[in-house]
Amino acid sequence: MKPFTVVEGTVAPLDRNDVDTDQIIPKQFLKRLERTGYGPMLFHDWRTLEDGSPNPDFILNREPWAWAPILLAGRNFGCGSSREHAAWALSGFGIRVVVAPSFADIFQANCFQNGILPVILAEETVGTLMKRATRPTGYRMQVDLERCTLTGEDGFVSPFEVVPYRRQALLEGLDEIGLTLQLEARIRSYEAREGAR
């Protein structure tokens, strides 16, 4: 996992609440064995028409949002199925940050595991940014994980909060298993104590 420090780029607005993981990555793509290559399948059913051609109306198919590293969405983003493929699809597409008023829990955890930073902002603030991000010229922001600030090209600034150990892991590009195995002795003593259950 690459360390995450600062991400800068266009913000793609997805002005919907309760975007579920079936929309982020439909089930027909869960059959692959790999962890990579899911970028083209992101939001597949919204991004493609029945005949397989790109939907010209979907935000990520249009300039200037087609290469956006930052996604802006409504509340409860990532609800539904636990499929980590949702995070792989976002990161495969190039999304490094998702900004929303709230996230579903499993999805949020999957983001951190895959180098994507979920940023929670107040619903009103998200609403304001949605309007800016929807302008035909687009809207650029910088997300700084070291300082925990969001800065917009027009001078908008907001702090955000990230749980400290999650922030540290993203900054260092850390794998969780290696961290846990440092506590091997504790796991062994738990098993010795409680093993029979």
Added chain:
Amino acid sequence: MNSSSSPAHEPPPVRPGLDFSPPRTLFDKVWDRHRVHAEEGRPDLLYVDLHLVHEVTSPQAFEGLRLQGRGVRRPDRTVATVDHNVPTWPRSLPIVDPVARTQIEALRTNAAEFGIELHDVNSPHQGIVHVIGPELGLTRPGMTIVCGDSHTSTHGAFGAIAFGIGTSQVEHVLATQCLWMDRPPVLRVELSGRLARGVTAKDLVLALIGKIGVDGARGHAIEFAGTAVRALSMEERMTVCNMSIEAGARCGMIAPDDTTFEYLAGRLHAPRGKAFDEAVADWRTLPTDPGAPCAAVASLDATQVEPQVTWGTNPGMVVPVTGRVPDPDSLADAREREAARHALAYMDLTPGTPMTEVTLDRVFIGSCTNARIEDLRAAAEVVRGRAVHPRVRAMVVPGSTAVKRAAESEGLDRTFVEAGFEWREAGCSMCLGMNPDILDPGERCASTSNRNFEGRQGRGGRTHLTSPPMAAAAAIAGRFVDVRHPEGGA
């Protein structure tokens, strides 16, 4: 405790089991028991008693282990089956989809290589992972149980902390048998009264989600309590806990009681004899202590609940069958109005339409929510001696091979087949359109599953969630009907 005894008397002994620690919820007790490591500012490291594995979310996890040269720490606490991708047509026929075949073969290879028990397609114990766990006595009170599937919450019906995890976490559990988790706050859901005749646990939980919304329990562990809960059978409790994820909960739990212990007695992997008695004595200490604080409370009177049908594209968009498709303009919040309009356009429904006028193309009785023997019995009772509507294609998919065989020994399969239902092999089937059981674009389906998201059962497919008797009655009438009334069925 002070005894005001005079010096001539011995102070009374402290009562055995008297505990001065603060009152705790069921959730707290199970969580505290499983903490391997706790540290300020970090999640707790929890031990996992049971790790259930299926073919869709495990290949990359095993691949990750292989790449790092790691093994599975506790193969004896890891159980695998095939359910999501497996076709429900006869097992003698080949799996046609090459990717499904690859995933199932990968699980076989991985199970053999890493020494894990696998209930494969021809095993009598094969089935949907959340159906076989309880059946086999693997799921027990006071456990922590995880699986790479969000409906793992089902096992909470036994008083276990059970939740879904992502593939990286699957890999982490395989390697360490532990999981880093932030302790969620507890939402106590009081379900009072009792379900009326013709109203099921599925209706109860749909009504609850309709009331509190798809993010009403977000981030919380739900503890279901109250008279209505105590009256539920284990299978009914599983239906309720299964759907707790659809209210946004991290997991759902019901305290164990005699109903739980009776269910478990004699199951294949349950403790036996003296060990069982000792386990039961321990399990009796699990229910929430009087006065234990919880973060939030919600309530619902089960007596008032009617049979439910979803109209929209999430489980919270639901009304009683006696109700109508709502009018988006009547909703208070602008985003909700927009979401409702969008949902009605996708579902091709007109505001104000009575739900009993919604006609159907398909009916699916199955899924980890409602495909156990009691569900099939309830549906069969409605179907007996009647015929599936000529327009409708209806299927019953038992939740496990064991359920299928039990149903066949009771003649339920004949009841369904004579009425015109397809009777299938066990698997997740049309709950999620990943295998050959899938809706065509525009097809409208009454389904006993757990999600009605856009495209869930097939791109462009229109899903209405409902209970097994309601789905059965809809198959016969060709439209939704109220099962409580004679013309609607039993």
